[in-house]
């Protein structure tokens with residue numbers, strides 16, 4: 192198995208201070224991969240900067256300019272108090288998107304079998320015109336768009352197992368049938384961002400191509416895996432995706448401070 196591992200020093204320079212979404216997340220991943228001697232078997236890739244045209248595949252131009260200006264002008268946040276900005280935030284966000292785009296292209300061209308993108312800032316809360324929930328540009332949504340628009344894929348599956356609902360990703364594709372968005376997350380009545388109810392199933396031509404599986408607080412491994420096996424897998428097998436993207440937020444872990452699901456490494 193030829194697995195790509197995308198990381199870049201810029202991701203450590205998106206400075207969010209003592210916020211839980213900080214550079215230590217990526218340092219911990221890398222250290223563990225090193226100590227377990229996994230890193231030496233991966234193809235290490237730095238990725239690249241996304242272009243303004245690539246960001247504009249899904250985002251308004253104003254968002255691109257706002258993130259750039261916020262970084263250049265030393266603003267401390269953009270759009271909401273939890274979207275913390277530093278001097279390198281804009282470059283890091285472009286590198287995050289560019290890395291995911293390069294990763295899907297490399298897999299598509301069969302130069303890699305699969306890839307893990309250890310990038311930040313994260314992306315799945317970012318809306319078309321709005322930074323939100325630590326996210327500026329929606330990397331995984333842009334990857335799905337790149338696959339369908341530029342590389343000709345027809346059935347892209349996004350599985351988002353972050354504990355928070357991927358509102359941005361859902362909204363960008365909920366009226367389309369070429370990208371199937373599936374999300375497990377903590378019940379929106381008790382968890383940010385307050386969307387992701389089971390009744391949200393897509394709209395118009397996208398009806399049936401959004402599937403939300405909200406889970407009660409304190410859900411543990413067995414109940415989670417039971418839901419995935421019986422509620423999700425049959426759907427995914429029926430959809431028969433030609434490319435699979437995973438929004439791999441690990442904050443449903445029982446030790447994560449931001450939410451209340453109780454998963455362990457075993458479930459992941």
Ligand SMILES: [Zn+2]
Nearest residue numbers: 353355440442
């Ligand atoms: Zn999250």
